[in-house]
Amino acid sequence: MxxxxxxxxxxxxxxxxxxxxxxxxxxxxxxxxxxxxxxxxxxxxxxxxxxxxVSCGWFDTSVSLGEPGFEERETIKNGLQVAAKSGFTTIAVNSNTNPIIDSKSDVEFLINKAQNSAVKLYPIAALTINSEGVDMAELYDMQQSGAVAFGDYNKPIENDNLMKVALLYAQNFDGLVLSFPKNNKIAGEGIANEGINSTKLGLKGIPALAEHIQIARDIFLLEYTGGKLHIPTISSAKSVELIKDAKKKGLKVTCSVAAHHLVLTDNELHGFDSNFKTNPPLRTKDDIKVLQKGVKSGVIDIITSDHNPIDIEHKKVEFSEAKDGVIGLETVFGALNSVLDLEDFINCITTKPKEIFGIENYSIKExxxxxxxxxxxxxxxxxxxxxxxxxxxxxxxxxxxxxxxxxxxxxxxxxxxx
Structure with a gap:
């Protein structure tokens, strides 16, 4: 052929x-x-x-597909077709499933379901058992079965010592640890960015401070332990500054930003449309400017869709009751192509993420x-x-x-x- x-x-x-x-x-x-x-x-x-x-095949480092457990949201088969037609030849799949991907057999299930697909699927296994943040999962066994990283999807590790131990342990097999940037005690029951819009709309706010405190903690732990840390889907200006300073120290810390955080602000919430309810929440125009600069300067390593399908029963409800999450595979390119240089976009969705996650990037050569x-x-x-x-x-x-x-x-x- x-x-x-x-x-x-x-x-x-x-x-x-x-x-x-x-x-x-x-x-x-x-x-x-x-x-x-x-x-x-x-x-x-x-x-x-x-x-x-034509570019090297795009890689999305944060995709949720539902299966197993939430097939009504998205099956692996359909999700891989969506990825392919959206330009992605490789995806990393979150443990946003039921059961959670926290064992060797769970990792193998995902990989086997994607056999013979045009799109390569790499599991991101849970860092803790059932993503409960209590006991560390069998990271080494899961890596041997094909997991490329470990993180509890959209759930912060609140136990400082557990994160410390995970960073230490993962070094034995060069494992990549993910830490979601949110302090739950600061965030409380917030559902929108704390600011003018949340006040006007009567929505409980999540201060950007919740993100900053968690990132600062993780950077301190990384400085102590060594190892490799990836902070997914940052959303605020201060977060870029914190990660920039950590990189200057020589720490092995990387980060990603979701496409919607590069173009959409919390002004979108005025219609109370739950399709704009995300985790982290949409922030401000000032945050967007700094995030875009972070991509251009290289402080932000990866752009992701943070694709998270939610069925209508859990999304088309009152804003405060709706589940967080948006689909994004189909719109990553179109949304960012007018605000980023094409080569910056391609670099953050091909070369850099593949290097960070240990996946080969095939240059366009004979x-x-x-x-x-x-x-x-x-x-x-x-x-x-x-x-x-x-x-x-x-x-x-x-x-x-x-x-x-x-x-x-x-x-x-x-x-x-x-």
Missing amino acids: STLLKNATIIDASSPYHQQKKDILISDGKIEKIEDSIQQKKNYTVVNVDNLH GNIADVTLFDPNSDVTFTKEHILSTSKNSPFINKKLKGNVYGIFANNQLILK
Whole structure:
């Protein structure tokens, strides 16, 4: 099987063809030729679309799929199709399931369910048993079975000593520990960013301080223990400063930001639409400016969708009762393409996250495995419910203008187009 990508602008800083328009011939899952023009043959599958751009395959480090336990939200099979048609060749799946992914057999279940898919699935196993924050799970066994990191999804580790021990223990096998940035005692029963809007709307506030205190604690612990720490989905300006200072000290700390925190503010809450209820909450315009600068400067390592499907019974209810979470795979590119440089975006969704999570990144060169994303950065679209591929429809970008269009992927010797 051969696939020919015609007139593709290559966006890959590690490739000798970076920023060049080329034809790319893929045969048996590998890049056979990259030339100015390659003659079409009858047995070729040809992709010849408007303004085709090609980059290394995108990697989303925070995806929830529901299965096992919440299949009504999203199954693994459908979630992998959504990821592929949204441009992702690789996803890391959270232990946001029932049962929680906290054992060797749970990790193997996820991996086996994704066998033969175009999209590679890597489990992020729970750090603690049942994500209860009490007893550490069998991290080494889960890593041996294929887990790439360990963290309790959207749940902070409140026990300081437990986090200390986890950072120490994980060093024995070069494990990556995730710590969700939230102090529950400070956050209390808050459901929105503490500020002008939460006061106007009568919503209980979560101060950004809840995020800062947890990050500061984790940085102090990391300085004491050593090891590797990843802080997922930061949302405030001060958090960027804290992580920047920690990196200057030489600590092995990395962080991610969710796409919605780079473009949406708590002004969206005035309609009490629960699709804007997130964890961490949407913050302010000033926070967004600093977060975007953090991406451009390299302080923020990773951009993620933080894709978290929630069924209508738990989302289309009173704002205070609705579950946190939004779907985001379909909208990451379109939402950020107008506010970030294309190369900054690509770097934070390919090279850097793969390096942090220990996953190989295949540069676009002759002889390499073909693992690429196909897209057009220039088209405009108003995102509607009809564009949603996920089973759940809890998107904060419905009826918003997005820039760019994803055509699909070529990965694992499979071409998947929208």
